[in-house]
Structure formats: C-alpha cells, structure tokens
Amino acid sequence: MSQQPSVQPVAHRPGEEGRRNELILTAARLFREQGYERTTVRELAGAVGLQSGSLFHHFRNKEEILLAVMANGIQSVIEEGLAVLEGDGDPAQRLIALFRLHMHSLIYGVGGNAMHAIIFEWRSLSPSARLRARELADAYEALWHRAITEALAAGLLEGDPVVLRKFVLGGMNHMVRWYKSDGRIPPERLIEEMLTAAFPQLLSRLRETP
Amino acid sequence: MSQQPSVQPVAHRPGEEGRRNELILTAARLFREQGYERTTVRELAGAVGLQSGSLFHHFRNKEEILLAVMANGIQSVIEEGLAVLEGDGDPAQRLIALFRLHMHSLIYGVGGNAMHAIIFEWRSLSPSARLRARELADAYEALWHRAITEALAAGLLEGDPVVLRKFVLGGMNHMVRWYKSDGRIPPERLIEEMLTAAFPQLLSRLRETP
C-alpha cells in the first residue's frame, strides 16, 4: 500500500499534489461510506498508509478536507455542463444532455462521491466554508437554470423554474442513496428511466416529432 | 423553562410519557438544525431543562433517541396514507392525494423533522437499528408503490415503478433542504408547483377531461 515511494506527480510540485489528490479521493469515498463525522482522521490517514499526524501537513484541518472533496468533484462537472449548454441542438436536446451528464457523473465519475458530500455533509461545515460550498452548488445549478428556462420559453415544460430545477436535481441526487449498479437495472437503462420519470412530456414530444 | 412541574400526561404513565415525547420532538428539531452527530446529549437535555444524566432515564442511549424520532413522525403519515389509498376516487386522484399528503406532512406536520432524520441521519445508526429504520421507510414506500402501480396500469404514467417512486420521493424530500415557507412561494402554491413538476402528464390529462 505504501511500497512505491511516490505515485505519478500531477502538477509542478511533485509528490505533494499526488498525495493530496489521493487523500481527497480516499476521503470522498470514506465520507460517502461512513459519513464525514464518523470518519476519523486516523482512519483516513490509515487508508492511504499514513499516520494521523501526517495528514495535517496536507490540510490545515479536517474541514479543509471536506471542502476539497466537494470542490474537487463539482468543478469538472461544471466545465462539462458548460460545454453541453454551448453545444448545438435545440433546448430539449440540451436539457436531456445535461441530465445524462449529471447522471453519468453520479454513477461513474468522481462526481458521485463529491455530490454525496455536498448533499449530506454541508451541515458539518463552518459558516464561512458553508458559503464556499454554496457557491459551488450555485454555479452548477445556474447551468440547470439556463437549460430549464430555455425549455420553458420553448413551451417544452411548464411550471416554476426554481421548483422544477430543485425537484429534478433532488430526484436525481437521491439516486446515490438507493441505486446499485449491479442490481436489476443496468446503469444505462437507469439513466433513461430516470429521464422518463423527470421529463415525460418532453420525451413524448420528441417521439411524436423526431 | 422548567417552572411547571409537569406538562399534560399523554398515556397511562403520567409525566414520563409527556417528557419522553417532549424530548423526541425537541430532538427532531435539533437533529434537523444541527445534525445528529453534532447535537450533544447535553444540548438536548438543556433544551428541555434537564441535566444530561437525566436523559438516560428516558432513553437507553443516544441512538434510541434518533430511532424514536424517525418512528414518531412516519407512523402517522403511514396511517393517513393508508386512508387516502382506501378512499374513493380514481388512481389519478389517489396518487395526487398521496402527493399532497406527503408535502403537507413535510411542510406543516411533525413529519418534516422525522423525514429529515430518516433521510440524513440513517448512517449514524447501528446495523440493527438501521434495519428498523429501513422497515419504517419501506412500509411507507409500499403505499407509494401501490399508488404508482395503479396509475401505471391505468395508463396515466409510464416508466419503471421503482424508478418513478424513488425519483418522486427524492424530489419531494429534497424540498426540506431548500424551501422556506416565508419566501417567494407560499406553501400551498409550492405543493401545486411540485405536483406539476412531478406529474405534468397526469395533470394535463385531468384538465382535458375533468
């Protein structure tokens, strides 16, 4: 577990960035499995082959780890989401693409663990850190706001844009609590079933006028 | 805060049941505001005017309090839900009534705090207690399964019944994280907006054939 002296360095500071990243990914997994409060720094350190004291060379305190976990996953999803919204296609196609991206990130990507942290562990943050986490979430939700507003303007959906956004995101994110990818429903079918649940009117329109 | 010696007794054991209930309700609120792990027994005891040691006359341990919080809220919702499903009306009306009941319980009832605990604090339970909590949730979700299956059979919805159920419940429950009843949207309108978001196809059918 700690035989090789160093994993491939990522940035200009060799070793340190690699270790930090390893810690963030491991923390994300542990926080998801056990929760932030019940994951001790000793546990996290042990999981990457360190002693607990060594953790605080990479992070000022435990909270900084949680914040890093949150930021790590969502940033990449935001970038991919922006690309989707600026891509071609009509509002319906963009909304569906954003949906599939979100689901894909939850199921396969590093985004799943990060999203889990954002959803379930925000209360463990101090007020200032909570603000920072809120900014991250807001930046991502802004993408959804755009996509939903467009679809509303095109008459593809109806209702309040905020309620629609919160409802759909809530329904999707809840998936991380119940879905097992090795169960009755394979991942790709799940995504389409969720899409049907979220936007039935939108899909039936697409089928009528292809 | 502790002037009157006793509040109105509820059951055959006067005083004790009242105190226990007071503790459950206060715990539910505190767990929602701060989370279970970050709510200390001293805090909870203090909030009802007790010393921390006195708590353990009413509950064996802290976990038992959390379990009681969860059970307390959901039981009444299950009973009301059963009444809805056995009432008159077609599948569409029953599904909508169940939806409104759930939202109502989240917004006004004691169910909101309990649901919050079930959603966010289950990982703090030991395996056996977790099983008990799962049974409670399952009993409630069974009501939804019935209502959704009926609506599917009647051709009112389409998709996988499990995915539909999980998605809709996820979307609704997420509300406790963002909705403020004193904000832009009054509670009764929120319920209707959420209904539009959850079952647009069902509502538009009702409007076409009233």
Added chain:
DNA sequence: GTCTATAAGTGGATAGAC
C-alpha cells in the same frame, strides 16, 4: 425523575525528531 459528579473513551490537532 432529576441532580451532581465523574468515569472511560475518542476526537482533532500540535511539536519536534528524523
């Protein structure tokens, strides 16, 4: 039933050697 006092343990975090 509630109090006081305290046991027994765990947590995050620090200091300084290597």
Added chain:
DNA sequence: GTCTATCCACTTATAGAC
C-alpha cells in the same frame, strides 16, 4: 513529508444521592 508521542477538549454514559 512522515513519524512518534502527546495534549486537551469534549463526548456518551454511569453511579449513587436526593
């Protein structure tokens, strides 16, 4: 950058008096 050793705040839970 990691280790060892340790501090100390704070937690749940208990014991026994009232």
